[in-house]
Amino acid sequence: MPQDKLDTSKRQLLLGSAGLGAAALSGALAPNASATAATYQQGNQAIVARRVRPGEPGWPSEAQWQALGESMQGKVFKVADPFAGCEQSAQACNDILKQFENPFFIQDTPGATQSSGWVDAWTSKVSQYAAEVQNAEDVSKAVKFAKQHNLRLVVKGGAHSYLGQSNAADSFLIWTKRLDKIEMHDKFVPQGSQGVKPFEAVSVAGGAIWVDVYDKVVVKGRRYVQGGGCTSVGVGGHLQTGGFGSFSKRFGMSAGGIVEVEMVLADGSIVVANEHQNQDLFWASRGAGAAFGIITRATLKLHPLPETFGFAGLRVKAKSDGAYTALVEHFLRFYRDALMNPHWGEHVGFNGENVLEIAMSIQGLSEAEAAKVWQPFIDWVSARPTEFEIASPLRLVVIPAYHWWDYEYRKKHLPKSIIEDTRPNGKAGAFWWSGSAREVSIYIAGYESGWLHERLLQEERLSALAMTLVAASRVRGFEIHFNKGLAGSPPEVARQGQQIPMNPVVEHAFGLVIIAGGELNVHEGLRGHEPNKAAARTESARITEAMNIIRAIAPDAGGYCSEMSYFSPNWQTDAWGQANYARLLKLKHQYDPDGLFMAHHYVGSEDWSHDGFVKRG
CATH class of the missing domain: 3.30.70.100 (Alpha-Beta Plaits)
Known part of the structure; x- marks a missing residue:
């Protein structure tokens, strides 16, 4: 990804359309926006449900928001626009933009996301209200509140979603930053199990980030837990998409190490799922994305270091x-x-x-x-x-x-291998990899991924594979991530491809092709710092063209659900495979029939508008 940054020191900086908009849906809609069971008409499509927006009938009153906050251990507040300071001066705006190069600042700022948007796809938007939750009971109360008032709900942990799933305009944000407890176990036994020999494990709250987990488990505990490669990635979201780390070829996917999860479901109930109870939720929670609930605690198996x-x-x-x-x-x-x-x-x-x-x-x-x-x-x-x-x-x-x-x-x-969080009020001992700087605050032009089956490495196919990769590189540079594929892993690790809901090709893939690009620290709507959309569209076309060249030799490549194209026409089967997706969709209808947990490329999102506000029949 290019690392160019705009020199804006001499530009006139004015805050554009990055503020809090509350655009209403067009079309003839019934006035009672909080009713989810009614059917409306918009053009030729029936609208069977829609979320309520600020200012519409059914939006919670100030007293109701306050009462929610008073009922929780955490707090509820209106979310500030992180770029509001750009109205003051060019220097103030430059200071804010400099902060946006720090992933921990982004995580500490409820209105910010790791990516600033994706050309012609999504733009980072600020929620209206946020609940800074501190335990599972807080999450449950926030979920019930969102369901009761028919709100568009989003969840922010590490905020690494390339697909924009952790933010939405006019939404209610559950912010898990304070949900960060980490507990080591010498003798862990999953709930509901009988005759299981205790084993070493670590329980991690869903809002923790991997740099803290590794510090406790690896640096201090001298054990190993498989997690994300980027230090600032949030635990909950990472695990729910399967998750890979630098050493996944040995220890498998992060989700493959989960032995138990505590989740808050769409009805607000708090459940514990493992191999012995709530097995269907346990399966779905380990790779299907965040469409089934919010992970408040995950317990993972520890390995000798x-x-x-x-x-x-x-x-x-x-x-x-x-x-x-x-x-x-x-x-x-x-x-x-x-x-x-x-x-x-x-x-x-x-x-x-x-x-x-x-x-x-x-x-x-x-x-x-x-x-x-x-x-x-x-x-x-x-x-x-x-x-x-x-x-x-x-x-x-x-x-x-x-x-x-x-x-x-x-x-x-x-x-030189790390960048420190040097803010006066920053996170002590926090760092991110120097190589990850190209991902922080990026405006995405395009992002494609696809698995390469190990059969492509057969001697009689090597020449064709090499020529294909070279041809693709002439259009757009790319990487093959060998740790994001289980071919070559120990048999018990490779079998994770059958055990969790991901595209089954991952079991036989020697690596994942990633072709991606964008522009750093530009923000749509922020005058003087706008992305170059024309250049982004040109780059996007090259990324797609290069991936199509590779797909010609790897038609079963699929795609990794958290690192795939926003515009993928077959995202369901690319991410999970046909059989897995059919099962996931059935579970979605069972556990979240009203689509409370809804975002782009979530299971069941094909029935919803891209902004998650309208369900069409």
Whole structure:
């Protein structure tokens, strides 16, 4: 993704349309907007339900909002526009925009989201009211309130949703930031189980973020839990979409490690689901998205901590197009034979400049062992100086695993690998990866993903795969994330592809292709800081074209539900597969028949408008 930022220091900065709008739906609608059972007519489509907006009949009174807040341990408040300061001065606006480069500032700001929008798709909007919940009972009260008053409900944790699912104009926001308790268990037994041997586990509240989980479990507890790769990702949302981390090739998907969840359902009930009770909800909660409820606590199995974690970086440049194709083919063969195993993860990038960019994670190997693995590949490249050059030599960083998320260690020994939260009132010891800076406050031009089946690595198919990847790179650069695919994992890990609701191809995928791009720290409606929509549309077309080239050789690639195109025509089967989606839709109708938990690409959202306010028959 491009990292260009607009130089706005000399521009006149005025706040445009980023404020709190309350646009009403067009069409002939009955006056009682709070009635969900009535049927209205809009054009040729029957509207069987619609949410109430501010100022319409049925919107809660100030007294009702206040009463909700008084009934909770947390608080209820009107949400402020985070860009209101731009009305004051250009410097004030620049200060705000600088803060938006910090994912923890975004999480601390209820009206902000990690992505600022997606061209021709969605724009980050501020909710009218928010409930800053602190426990499951608070969440239950907020959910019941939203249901009673027929409100458009959204949930914000880490706010990483590329599809804009954690925000909506004219909505009621459940903000889980304070729902962050983390508890280690030496002997955990799931509720309702009989004869189960106790095991080590960690219970994590749904609003926690992974940097805090890793600090408690890995740095201090010397155990391992599979979670997200980005430190600022929220636990609840990550788990509900399946979730991958840098070491998923060894430990599986994050959701695969869940042994029990506590959820608040659409009727406000608080339930505990595991393999022994509420099994259907337990299945749906581990990969189907947030369409079935709000996870208030998840308990995950702990693993012995490997001795080492590490990183391998290498850049190789080919001196001709033909040499680049040969390089890609040889690397794919090398990956299949030497790297498609539990020790390796992360990604390799392909671009139109004939450069192969390797940035892979390591677990369980010493630096010497890792170097030995790579030596044959380096020897092959070095033996062909007329075809290739090593643009950046192999760089190996291997450290004790308990230091991987250790803020003090990284600050001292690997300072360039992290960016610190240095705000005076910031989160102590919080950091995000330097490589993640390209994702913070991005306005998305396009985002596509697709799994590559391991059969594409068969010797007789390698050449065609290499030529396809090179052809796609000529249109738009992309990455293959090897940790986001379970081929090469231990058998018990690979079977997670059958056990949780994701596209079944993930079990046999050696990696996930991701093609994405956008513009950093621009915000639609903020004058002087508007995105370049023409450029975004051009980039979007290139991203789609490149993905179509790859899909020609991988028609079953599907897509990862949290990293797929907003405009995917077959998003249901791409994300979950036909059989899984049929089962999920049935469960959606059972547990949330009124669609309280509704957003773009949520299970059942095909019956709703994109803004989640209108259900059509």
